[in-house]
Amino acid sequence: MSNLVEHIRRLQPELARGASLPRIPLRCIRATMLAVLVAAVCVVAGPVRAKAFIYANQGDTLSMDPHMLNESLLLNFTGNIYESLVGRGRKLELEPELATDWKRTSPTVWRLNLRKGVKFHDGTPFTADDVIFSWQRARGEGSDVKTYVGQIKEIRKIDGHAIDIVTTAPFPILPDVLTLWRIMSKSWCEKNSAVRPVDVRKGTENHASNHANGTGPFMLKSRQPGVRTVLVVNPNWWGKPEHNVTEAQFLPIANEATRVAALLSGEIDMMEPVPLQDVQRLRNDARLKVMQSPELRTIFLGMDQKRDELTYSSVKGKNPFKDRRVRQAFHQAIDIEAIRSRIMRGAATPTGLMVAPGIQGFDAALNKRLPYDPDAARKLLSDAGYPSGFEVGMNCPNDRYVNDAEICQAVAVMLARIGVKVNLMAETKATYFPKVLSRDTSFYLLGWTPGTYDSHNPLFAVLSTPGEGGQGQFNLGAYSNARVDELTRAIGSETDPVKRQAMISEAFKLHAEDVGHIPLHQQMLTWGMKNNIELTQRADNFNYLKWVVIR
Amino acid sequence: MLAFILRRLAQAVVVMLTVGVIAFALFHYVGDPVVFMLGQDATPEDRARLTRELGLDRPFYWQYAGFVARALHGDFGFSLRQLRPVSALLAERLPATLELSLAAALLALALGVPMGVYTALRRNAWLSHLLLAVSLIGVSLPTFLIGILLILVFSVDLGWLPSFGRGETVSIGWWTTGLLTVSGLKALILPSITLGLFQMTLIMRLVRSEMLEVLRTDYIRFARARGLTDRAVHFGHALKNTLVPVITITGLQLGSIIAFAIITETVFQWPGMGLLFIQSVMFADVPVMAAYLCLIALFFVLINLVVDLLYYAVDPRLRIERAPAAT
Numbered sequence: 001m002s003n004l005v006e007h008i009r010r011l012q013p014e015l016a017r018g019a020s021l022p023r024i025p026l027r028c029i030r031a032t033m034l035a036v037l038v039a040a041v042c043v044v045a046g047p048v049r050a051k052a053f054i055y056a057n058q059g060d061t062l063s064m065d066p067h068m069l070n071e072s073l074l075l076n077f078t079g080n081i082y083e084s085l086v087g088r089g090r091k092l093e094l095e096p097e098l099a100t101d102w103k104r105t106s107p108t109v110w111r112l113n114l115r116k117g118v119k120f121h122d123g124t125p126f127t128a129d130d131v132i133f134s135w136q137r138a139r140g141e142g143s144d145v146k147t148y149v150g151q152i153k154e155i156r157k158i159d160g161h162a163i164d165i166v167t168t169a170p171f172p173i174l175p176d177v178l179t180l181w182r183i184m185s186k187s188w189c190e191k192n193s194a195v196r197p198v199d200v201r202k203g204t205e206n207h208a209s210n211h212a213n214g215t216g217p218f219m220l221k222s223r224q225p226g227v228r229t230v231l232v233v234n235p236n237w238w239g240k241p242e243h244n245v246t247e248a249q250f251l252p253i254a255n256e257a258t259r260v261a262a263l264l265s266g267e268i269d270m271m272e273p274v275p276l277q278d279v280q281r282l283r284n285d286a287r288l289k290v291m292q293s294p295e296l297r298t299i300f301l302g303m304d305q306k307r308d309e310l311t312y313s314s315v316k317g318k319n320p321f322k323d324r325r326v327r328q329a330f331h332q333a334i335d336i337e338a339i340r341s342r343i344m345r346g347a348a349t350p351t352g353l354m355v356a357p358g359i360q361g362f363d364a365a366l367n368k369r370l371p372y373d374p375d376a377a378r379k380l381l382s383d384a385g386y387p388s389g390f391e392v393g394m395n396c397p398n399d400r401y402v403n404d405a406e407i408c409q410a411v412a413v414m415l416a417r418i419g420v421k422v423n424l425m426a427e428t429k430a431t432y433f434p435k436v437l438s439r440d441t442s443f444y445l446l447g448w449t450p451g452t453y454d455s456h457n458p459l460f461a462v463l464s465t466p467g468e469g470g471q472g473q474f475n476l477g478a479y480s481n482a483r484v485d486e487l488t489r490a491i492g493s494e495t496d497p498v499k500r501q502a503m504i505s506e507a508f509k510l511h512a513e514d515v516g517h518i519p520l521h522q523q524m525l526t527w528g529m530k531n532n533i534e535l536t537q538r539a540d541n542f543n544y545l546k547w548v549v550i551r
Numbered sequence: 552m553l554a555f556i557l558r559r560l561a562q563a564v565v566v567m568l569t570v571g572v573i574a575f576a577l578f579h580y581v582g583d584p585v586v587f588m589l590g591q592d593a594t595p596e597d598r599a600r601l602t603r604e605l606g607l608d609r610p611f612y613w614q615y616a617g618f619v620a621r622a623l624h625g626d627f628g629f630s631l632r633q634l635r636p637v638s639a640l641l642a643e644r645l646p647a648t649l650e651l652s653l654a655a656a657l658l659a660l661a662l663g664v665p666m667g668v669y670t671a672l673r674r675n676a677w678l679s680h681l682l683l684a685v686s687l688i689g690v691s692l693p694t695f696l697i698g699i700l701l702i703l704v705f706s707v708d709l710g711w712l713p714s715f716g717r718g719e720t721v722s723i724g725w726w727t728t729g730l731l732t733v734s735g736l737k738a739l740i741l742p743s744i745t746l747g748l749f750q751m752t753l754i755m756r757l758v759r760s761e762m763l764e765v766l767r768t769d770y771i772r773f774a775r776a777r778g779l780t781d782r783a784v785h786f787g788h789a790l791k792n793t794l795v796p797v798i799t800i801t802g803l804q805l806g807s808i809i810a811f812a813i814i815t816e817t818v819f820q821w822p823g824m825g826l827l828f829i830q831s832v833m834f835a836d837v838p839v840m841a842a843y844l845c846l847i848a849l850f851f852v853l854i855n856l857v858v859d860l861l862y863y864a865v866d867p868r869l870r871i872e873r874a875p876a877a878t
Contacts, residue, residue, distance in 0.1 A: 147593070226827065227822040253820045254826070255820060261699075261714040437586065470592065
């Protein structure tokens, strides 16, 4: 490389002086110059091109605004550009990001020291004012990440790089919750009238939807919504890069077969999710590899335990699901191993708990399913007064979770073996969710990923008795146990980790004894990529470019 | 003529309003966008408030009236999914769809007509049999399967052509075109074949049967008797007289091509309006769906108008019959 440059350099002054022109025919010089130039370009372009990373997902990130939607793809993608006070490492462990350290100074006050010398992509320095501004933006109108800052009562500025966060009540998991609340630049947002996230009700566009100015390792270069979003490396990032990506292109490719074809043909370096039926095909290709690991999402079945008569059932005048024996019979009738190996082609981890390993509060000792036993299930049903079973309607999405409708079909077949006739209604998520959220269901399948990475979140939203402020709002069958509710409230503000874990375990144990829901499995994340790509597949389905290495 | 065009445009307005009514009546069944507009941790109160403020709790005719009232002011609303004006989204996606549709239609015409003529003139040649057999495949195979097969052969196995997207595009004002770059042209090949194949076989079969019909008529016999060359008979007289139905079908099919580009765009991740529409359906993004359907209705009406006008150019009888009435 240096030889070539040297060669060109030596050639140029001579040509300029015209010294050697009479001796060498002009055509030869031109040809030589061209060859040298081409060679030089190739040499220069070689390694640069090798560090461009092209990856595809089934959907596009809907906005560049990190406060617009509480959805993992958007939070993941914008997380390459924007950063939080507290970050998470490759194994989801908490680590300093824009805050260098944090400690609780009183039950409701946390002191955070902010990282010094950090600059936003536009060059303005990061200070405590940006944190306070981002808090107000995230809790204000139009924001969908209110849940991450909802417990914050006040942020006090101590000096330019130290703040006190005051919570409304003792809040032990504040650092965990801070990880998905991104910090934006006060001056940039004010200058570009992006002080609030875009509000659909106002009907005006927002600069921050398609532009970005964060502190993160990558900067937004260009964006065509639904087509292509290009990021370039931030040379002034405060951290020490562990990646070698200089430019990254993010493409949405919705069609599964096309996405697989794009990887097979080498047009893209990585894509997710890989349809399960194509995993083997990609594995068989020597140039490609498939990465699989369990996701944090737990798939489970729920049953209406509130109504005195089920809306969709042949049983009239009473609700069979109010009887614990019926719920247990359903649980024991499900051959989870068959679902894992046949429906999920091995890409699932059966679970007896409503949270996955990796979620704070997960207790491996409790992670036991009731044994698969159709005979026992039939006996339970007849003890409960349904010796010949009954009919029940089941609601199921068909485009939300991996092979969701197929799982429901399998469950229907398994329940038929104990005499329960399931009338399955599988439909698109756009009609499924409005229906089940209005509790217009008797029996349903749902998945849950705790946004806070903590057990309190599913205990509150999925296992608690439905109530005010989102309590039990995804407890669609209204399972109710007063002790679980009480424990959940206490877990929310218990600051002693040992006591807290004991309460979480007790709550999950009670729920399992009640067979409040029927947990099925954690589905696997399935990503396909070229052999020369190394990256980190985090259990929350985040793929940060800062961990991508191209060999 | 002017009165004819004006009358047609008035009909267009009626068609679009009707499409709007039907669309809004159906939107009730596509689901609730609010579930996706707020993340899983939003409270039921938040959802109810957003539903109310967006007016989604009102009856469909009320929502429709609001849509029409705003549309009259040139405001087609705000995409609930992308949080951007619908007009901007459609304008951004329109060039991709039109370029793809026109490429497909041209391909269908440029290959379909000669193939039809050939198979009519050389009815027993082996190539005619081959073309007819292949055309049967074109008619019977569903579009998405053709697209996937083409991707499998030309992208995955041979590696010649891209499997998705539109390649590099060049902006000319608000229009983006892929016709000026190599990658853009390469990216156009597979989708336009996929989209145009059905039309091509249709046109070929139509031209063939019309030609066979015309070749049996008396004036062809007289033309031959006059000693005209085969070339003049076949192309000057026979082909020209088959063109009226061909124009009708091609015109109407162009509308279908634009409308049914949805499937091809989905298979090839072609960033056109069809892909936008599919994504909007999955999200129950009512404003985008409404505007798209009305726009497609407009296309159909306009294309029909152009087809009617082309009749005048091609068929002299229409001009003669019209002439006395006009005076």
